Amino acid sequence: MENNPFKHIDQPLKDVPAELKSKVMKDIATAKLLMDLAGLFSLNVGSVIERTIKERKNKRT
Amino acid sequence: MKIEQNYKDLSDEDLVKAIVLKNDTLLFEILYDRYDKLVYNKCRGFSRHDDEAEDLTQDIFLKLFVKLKTFKGKSKFSTWLYSFTYNHCVNYVNRSTAKKIEKQSVDTDNLKDEHYGSQEQDDADIQNLKVEKLKEALEKISPEEKMILLLKYQDSLSIKDLCGVLDIGESAVKMRLKRAKEKLVNVYNEECHGE
Numbered sequence: 001m002e003n004n005p006f007k008h009i010d011q012p013l014k015d016v017p018a019e020l021k022s023k024v025m026k027d028i029a030t031a032k033l034l035m036d037l038a039g040l041f042s043l044n045v046g047s048v049i050e051r052t053i054k055e056r057k058n059k060r061t
Numbered sequence: 062m063k064i065e066q067n068y069k070d071l072s073d074e075d076l077v078k079a080i081v082l083k084n085d086t087l088l089f090e091i092l093y094d095r096y097d098k099l100v101y102n103k104c105r106g107f108s109r110h111d112d113e114a115e116d117l118t119q120d121i122f123l124k125l126f127v128k129l130k131t132f133k134g135k136s137k138f139s140t141w142l143y144s145f146t147y148n149h150c151v152n153y154v155n156r157s158t159a160k161k162i163e164k165q166s167v168d169t170d171n172l173k174d175e176h177y178g179s180q181e182q183d184d185a186d187i188q189n190l191k192v193e194k195l196k197e198a199l200e201k202i203s204p205e206e207k208m209i210l211l212l213k214y215q216d217s218l219s220i221k222d223l224c225g226v227l228d229i230g231e232s233a234v235k236m237r238l239k240r241a242k243e244k245l246v247n248v249y250n251e252e253c254h255g256e
Contacts, residue, residue: 003188004187004188004214005187005188005190005191005192005195006187006195006210006211006214006215007214007215008192009106009192009195009196009199009215010102010105010106010196013098013099013102014101014102014105014111015098016097016098016101016118017111017115020097020101020115020118020119021090021093021097023119024093024097024118024119024122024123025086025090025093027119027122027123027126028086028089028122028123028126029086031123031126031127032084032086032126035084035127036084
């Protein structure tokens, strides 16, 4: 489409407020901490089963 | 320093893979720098004040960090991010102003479901719209309709891309697009005649 008015909406783009980046990165750091903590208390069922089967096979041989 | 420089040269898709692999916040910062302006300005289109757009942007990037592993690389990362951003904005608008939008929207139940295939021909209607009036008309249609129109005409997604991000078939995409366009043009014309 040659003359597309949608491309001209809200142009030029407005700059992001500088302080937003630090707010976002603070959020991300907290989220990472919570995710890492959750990882410590969660169980990877798949790997446990895999390891058990492997160990059982080793005992048999 | 050199390692960080290497990551800066990565494509979006490879950068996302690296972030997911290490859950690395420093790498996420690179992704933020690439897309902050785009996300912020998309949010401005769905909010009444800049403060609101700022809060929306902050929420989107937090959600993005947590959900980044759900990006499977079926489309370009930017396409996926457009959809991610719009979905968040649409949910936000629906939560906060659902009733208001319902009142302002035009009844589409009586619109005929035909000629969904004639995409290029229909675009002639869009080309003649004035930017400011178009912006006002976009505020008066539902956020879902606004989203599909912006994805198609502002972000230049193809019908195939739209099928992927909306997770619906090609004919459903064409039908939604046609309905949204008809509604937009109706609202636009009503505004022009109301002056």
